Amino acid sequence: MKFRIVVILIASVCIASDLFAQPGLPGDPAQAPIDGGLVIAAIAGGIYGAKKLIDRYKEH
Known part of the structure; x- marks a missing residue:
């Protein structure tokens, strides 16, 4: 009985x-x-940077 309890x-x-x-x-x-x-943003940033560099060299 105690064991059961x-x-x-x-x-x-x-x-x-x-x-x-x-x-x-x-x-x-x-x-x-x-x-x-991210790939699209990197490509767009690269194109934008290249355009800025080309425009800078055209001015001088």
């Missing part, structure tokens, strides 16, 4: 500790693709 007590403590446990860490955030827009 001890087993029930231990089982209820284990189950109760699982119920009040904190949740796990959140997953990784979604990664934003930077390939397409």
Whole structure:
């Protein structure tokens, strides 16, 4: 009889500790693709810079 009470007590403590446990860490955030827009911005910046250099040499 005492063994049965001890087993029930231990089982209820284990189950109760699982119920009040904190949740796990959140997953990784979604990664934003930077390939397409970044490449277009770099090309546009290069073209703009080249145009400025050409215009500067034409003035002198």
